[in-house]
Amino acid sequence: MDTQEKILAQIKKYNRIVIHRHQRPDPDAIGSQVGLAKILQASFPHKQIKVVGKQIDGLSWLGQMDDVDNDFFDDALVIVIDTANAPRIDDRRFDQGAYLIKIDHHPNDEPFGDLMWVKEAASSSSELVYDFYNQFKSELVLPQDAASDLYAGIVGDTGRFMYSATSAHTHEVVAGLMATGFDMVKVNQILDEIPVSVAHLSAYLYDHLTISERGAAHLVLTKEILEKFDLKDAGTAGIVPLPGHIAQVQCWAIFVEQDDHSFRVRLRSKGPVINELAKRHHGGGHPLASGAKAADRDEVTQIVKELEELV
Numbered sequence: 001m002d003t004q005e006k007i008l009a010q011i012k013k014y015n016r017i018v019i020h021r022h023q024r025p026d027p028d029a030i031g032s033q034v035g036l037a038k039i040l041q042a043s044f045p046h047k048q049i050k051v052v053g054k055q056i057d058g059l060s061w062l063g064q065m066d067d068v069d070n071d072f073f074d075d076a077l078v079i080v081i082d083t084a085n086a087p088r089i090d091d092r093r094f095d096q097g098a099y100l101i102k103i104d105h106h107p108n109d110e111p112f113g114d115l116m117w118v119k120e121a122a123s124s125s126s127e128l129v130y131d132f133y134n135q136f137k138s139e140l141v142l143p144q145d146a147a148s149d150l151y152a153g154i155v156g157d158t159g160r161f162m163y164s165a166t167s168a169h170t171h172e173v174v175a176g177l178m179a180t181g182f183d184m185v186k187v188n189q190i191l192d193e194i195p196v197s198v199a200h201l202s203a204y205l206y207d208h209l210t211i212s213e214r215g216a217a218h219l220v221l222t223k224e225i226l227e228k229f230d231l232k233d234a235g236t237a238g239i240v241p242l243p244g245h246i247a248q249v250q251c252w253a254i255f256v257e258q259d260d261h262s263f264r265v266r267l268r269s270k271g272p273v274i275n276e277l278a279k280r281h282h283g284g285g286h287p288l289a290s291g292a293k294a295a296d297r298d299e300v301t302q303i304v305k306e307l308e309e310l311v
Contacts, residue, residue: 007115007117008132010101011040017048017076017077018073018094019049019050019052020091025090027155027156028153029153031062031153032125033053035146038063038143039140039146051065052091058234070096073093077101079101080103081125084108102117103116103129104116105165106284127154129150144180148183151187201229202238209252211246214308216249217246217253222257251268251272253266255294262293262295263299265278265283267283267289267290269287273310274287281294
């Protein structure tokens with residue numbers, strides 16, 4: 001029995017299932033979470049399937065989170081998806097169920113759970129959810145709205161199919177999702193839209209981005225700057241890919257000041273591997289897309305120095 005067969009066996013065993021994902025979610029986190037929930041609900045109508053975590057307004061079109069009482073976790077199966085390590089799991093009750101499964105495509109540096117299915121080569125967790133459905137399609141149902149969610153997750157995590165994790169299989173998965181007939185154009189339009197505040201911040205980025213001679217770039221967004229553009233941390237996600245459009249830039253960091261004056265760090269690269277740098281600063285992620293934390297300005301300076309050394 002392979003891992004996916006073991007996962008299906010656990011799904012069949014429990015009548016209550018709670019699906020978690022990581023904090024500060026992106027389209028893949030919610031797309032894979034909600035997409036899996038919709039597949040399981042359509043396939044097993046008698047089961048109670050819940051998704052938990054903070055409701056994110058900008059991603060509410062993918063699906064709504066559920067209010068779940070503590071008692072619901074009693075004798076429940078818990079699935080954590082798209083989350084590399086336990087501290088990043090949104091809703092800290094993930095360990096209160098009867099059985100815990102981890103499904104993920106990030107490097108498995110911090111294993112957790114009773115059963116793990118981790119495939120780093122996958123473009124996204126949404127791709128894994130489709131693969132799970134496809135392996136057992138004689139028993140599972142793929143609703144059109146689930147296909148839409150999974151497609152959004154794949155588009156988000158592949159950078160519209162620009163990143164190296166995009167494979168021939170990724171496109172086969174997309175073809176399978178599109179066969180359900182969901183409105184692909186509408187999904188792409190939603191993913192492509194930005195509010196006026198983010199458009200103004202984008203102009204600020206291009207005007208203030210520091211680029212070294214070697215091609216390492218960085219931008220520091222203080223709380224004052226975020227207030228000027230009427231944005232919070234979550235609103236800065238739309239500008240993260242922008243430095244990559246500049247030919248001279250090889251890798252970059254965007255530092256976003258938090259309420260405690262520490263900095264959230266978003267790291268991206270066109271080639272140099274950056275996840276080891278992220279691990280040295282309380283973070284991690286993919287070789288070319290990672291996140292980290294900087295306690296203060298001194299650590300911001302140190303990360304910029306290490307980024308310069310990578311190129």
